[in-house]
Amino acid sequence: MRQITRSLVLLGPLLILLALAYILPFLGILRWSVTLPEPGLGQYRAALSDPLILSVFWRTLRICAVVTVLSVSAGYAVALLWVWGGPVARLLTELCIFIPFWISVLTRAFGWLSILSNRGLVNSWLEGAGLIAEPLALVRNEFGVIVGMTHFLIPFAVFPIASAMRSVDERVLMAARGMGAGRARIFWQVFLPMTLPGVLGAALLVFVFSIGFFVTPAILGGGRSVMVAELIYLRIFQSPDWGLAAAVSVILMIAIAGFLALLLRKMTPGDAR
Amino acid sequence: MPTPQAAELTARSIRKEFGEFVALDDVSLTIGRGAFVTLLGPSGSGKTTFLMVLAGFLPPTAGEVHQDGRDITALPPEARGFGMVFQGYALFPHMTVAENIAFPLKVSRRSGAEIRRRVAEMIEMVGLSGHGHKRPAALSGGQQQRVALARALACEPAVLLLDEPFSALDKNLRGQMQDEVRRLHREIGTTFVFVTHDQSEALALSSTVAIFDHGRLQQAGGPQEVYERPANRFVAEFLGDINILPISGAEAQGGVGHGRFEGRAIRASCGAAGATAALAVRPEHMRLELGEPAGGNAIPLSVTDLTYMGAETRLHLVSGGGTPVILSVPTAAMPAAVTPGAAVWAAWAEDRGFFL
Structure with missing residues (x-):
């Protein structure tokens, strides 16, 4: 009991900050969603029946699913290199994971813009090499958004996967080898299944994170590949429709909360699988 | 009663260095067909390193390992076909008991019917009937040990290597498992090489005890011989009060x-x-x-x-x-x-x- 009281005292300031900065404003948004422009659930009906908004929801889910698969696959490879690579490979991998953390998301999005745009690095190389006559449309579309988001999210996939890989007992792999299993069999039938909980955790984490992305899709999508967060922004700042924006926000919040609950259940020790 | 497939292993002047550290120094030992040899010594004496050299996981710096007169020094562990029980059992946590035992059989491409027959046989032999569908995490330490033994013996290996298999078990269970391993050795008749730091375990189990200290083989002989006629003071004091x-x-x-x-x-x-x-x-x-x-x-x-x-x-x-x-x-x-x-x-x- 005293332990709980002490924890509450220590956590108190954080809880108060969260309440003031997060929960109170969210309650305000919840109120807007059922009162603007008139009381009722009309905005939710509108949000879930408007084909334009529904298409944004579907696009968001599609992009996030693709980004999750790409980030987790790439993250698995990076984690393998980080955990099992030689000393030099390990150091380089570590740098490549941590350096992006110090660079702002805005800078990284503009970086991709300058690489992928019509007169960017990729297109000018390809044109210079005579491989293409017209620049490829690599940005201001879903492709650009997926590239930018995947790049941002790979490190977040690496951590849970690497920690799962580190907890694999090396003797289990030795045992498999001693029984005559080759490298491919050991990877697919022993190592991958043993690290699967980490992969699932990484997938949920990346997916939840990606749903709310705003800056990267806004810059690399160029307004043509709008995702939910950008839709909310547009409905508040460009076509003042606060009630609808609030309703979409609440729907987004509920979806994320659902996935977070799933993630927490996965991560809770003692409840493995 | 040695079975035809039990192998004789001979180590000739094995030396193993890890950088500056000499883990094994000129170790020569013949492990007879169907023998039960324990490698005994304090931690850091080189006994586990020697086992890993026999298994093929560690290449020796110098020296040769022969199986029935054939030089297998360069053969990787997956090509030696030995059974091995690791410290901590090293079971596949995501597979059931039956799947664990079936794994080596699948690797060696046995037919489905033979795998099923052999898995049932092994589960029966180590006394785990009714536990085949369980995951290792649902078993006690002693039961996990039995699964590890069954898995290592499933392919009828010419040699079974055991690395401190009982170190995690309490004393009573240890005694039970020792009897169990002795019974398995009698029934199967294959060559057993067993690493331990427990001298009473070594004396109780084996036909030959090989005592290691500081990377050197101090003495190898029958339990009574090494106990009653130790070659030097280290062996005399390590095997009991004197x-x-x-x-x-x-x-x-x-x-x-x-x-x-x-x-x-x-x-x-x-x-x-x-x-x-x-x-x-x-x-x-x-x-x-x-x-x-x-x-x-x-x-x-x-x-x-x-x-x-x-x-x-x-x-x-x-x-x-x-x-x-x-x-x-x-x-x-x-x-x-x-x-x-x-x-x-x-x-x-x-x-x-x-x-x-």
Whole structure:
């Protein structure tokens, strides 16, 4: 009991900050969603029946699913290199994971813009090499958004996967080898299944994170590949429709909360699988 | 009863270096067909490194490993086809007991029907009937150990290597598993190589004990031989309590050593090695006497302490010159007159003492 009281005292300031900065404003948004422009659930009906908004929801889910698969696959490879690579490979991998953390998301999005745009690095190389006559449309579309988001999210996939890989007992792999299993069999039938909980955790984490992305899709999508967060922004700042924006926000919040609950259940020790 | 497929392993002058550190130094050992050999030694003595060299997981820096006369030094572990039980069992946590045992059979491409038959057979043999569908995490330590044994033996390997398999088990379970492993060895007849740091385990289980210290093989021989005729002081002390008596004027004559301990004449049979200044006698090989015995080796001592240990009682004694001596006496045969401070005699037969 005293332990709980002490924890509450220590956590108190954080809880108060969260309440003031997060929960109170969210309650305000919840109120807007059922009162603007008139009381009722009309905005939710509108949000879930408007084909334009529904298409944004579907696009968001599609992009996030693709980004999750790409980030987790790439993250698995990076984690393998980080955990099992030689000393030099390990150091380089570590740098490549941590350096992006110090660079702002805005800078990284503009970086991709300058690489992928019509007169960017990729297109000018390809044109210079005579491989293409017209620049490829690599940005201001879903492709650009997926590239930018995947790049941002790979490190977040690496951590849970690497920690799962580190907890694999090396003797289990030795045992498999001693029984005559080759490298491919050991990877697919022993190592991958043993690290699967980490992969699932990484997938949920990346997916939840990606749903709310705003800056990267806004810059690399160029307004043509709008995702939910950008839709909310547009409905508040460009076509003042606060009630609808609030309703979409609440729907987004509920979806994320659902996935977070799933993630927490996965991560809770003692409840493995 | 050695089965036809049991192999003979020969290690010739194995040396293993890890950087500057010499983990194994000129180790030569022949492990006979169907033998049960334990590699015994304190931690860091090189016993596990030697096992890993036999298994093929560690390439030796120098030396050769032969299987039935064929040089297998360069063969990787997956091509040797030995069974191995690892410390901590190393079971596949995501597979059931049956799937764990089936894994090596699938690797060696047996037919589905044969895999099912063999898995059922192995589960039966290690006494895990009814547990086949369980994951390792749902089993006790002893049961996991049985799964590891079944998995290692599933492919009828020519050699079974075991790396401290019982170190995580409590004492009673350990005893049970030792009996189990002995039974399996008798039934299967394949060659067993077993690493342990527990000398009583080594003496109880094996046909040959190989004792390691500081990367060198100190002695290899039958349990009774290494216990009663240790090659050196390390082996003598590692295998159990031993009394070491300083001997003055030691000299050998016709296989018998003579000398004096605190003025009393002592005789002990000695081999070609001759007599030295240290005579060793195991505590249970000394007889307690209340008065001076008529002949043979005997020294006067005074009792300092008694330790009651159930079936036996240990007597802590000291000689007039201050040499400590331990004696173990069956509790039932303990004279009442022996209390701390009492003067007694310790006597032993000529062939029970040996020079170190």
